[in-house]
Amino acid sequence: xxxxxxxxxxxxxxxxxxxxxxxxxxxxxxxxxxxxxxxxxxxxxxxxxxxxxxxxxxxxxxxxxxxxxxxxxxxxxxxxxxxxxxxxxxxxxxxxxxxxxxxxxxxxxxxxxxxxxxxxxxxxxxxxxxxxxxxxxxxxxxxxxxxxxxxxxxxxxxxxxxxxxxxxxxxx
Numbered sequence: 001x002x003x004x005x006x007x008x009x010x011x012x013x014x015x016x017x018x019x020x021x022x023x024x025x026x027x028x029x030x031x032x033x034x035x036x037x038x039x040x041x042x043x044x045x046x047x048x049x050x051x052x053x054x055x056x057x058x059x060x061x062x063x064x065x066x067x068x069x070x071x072x073x074x075x076x077x078x079x080x081x082x083x084x085x086x087x088x089x090x091x092x093x094x095x096x097x098x099x100x101x102x103x104x105x106x107x108x109x110x111x112x113x114x115x116x117x118x119x120x121x122x123x124x125x126x127x128x129x130x131x132x133x134x135x136x137x138x139x140x141x142x143x144x145x146x147x148x149x150x151x152x153x154x155x156x157x158x159x160x161x162x163x164x165x166x167x168x169x170x171x172x
Contacts, residue, residue, distance in 0.1 A: 020069050024061040035080045046100045050083045105148040111141035
């Protein structure tokens with residue numbers, strides 16, 4: 001094992017990373033602006049997968065000398081076109097929308113946990129209590145509803161007021 005190559009291989013690799021990385025990043029930012037806000041919205045699992053795919057593709061363009069800038073740009077354009085097509089089809093077809101997105105799940109109603117919904121969402125009562133405490137509430141009985149949103153976060157509804165919780169670790 002050549003220890004020096006672990007830290008530095010050549011200036012050409014660094015120059016390539018700077019040039020290709022800058023161009024790929026600029027193209028990605030431009031493309032995302034043109035494609036609209038929904039392209040990076042994390043509204044459901046499908047949107048999250050596309051967001052991760054963007055990051056992975058950009059990383060491959062930056063770090064893999066075997067991926068040419070044109071190939072990377074093509075991959076980014078393909079992801080954007082596919083995301084646009086899926087979101088367009090989702091808006092036009094309720095059946096297609098149900099196939100690619102999850103619906104919010106009511107986990108608690110009027111202070112009473114809903115065991116079947118919790119089991120299906122893989123949320124324990126302890127996790128539900130943690131979400132409620134994080135929102136500054138004393139206990140489940142003080143809450144009108146807790147909803148597991150399609151993006152994995154929780155909404156806690158207390159006496160007509162809705163609060164969005166940053167917790168997204170449910171069911172993972």
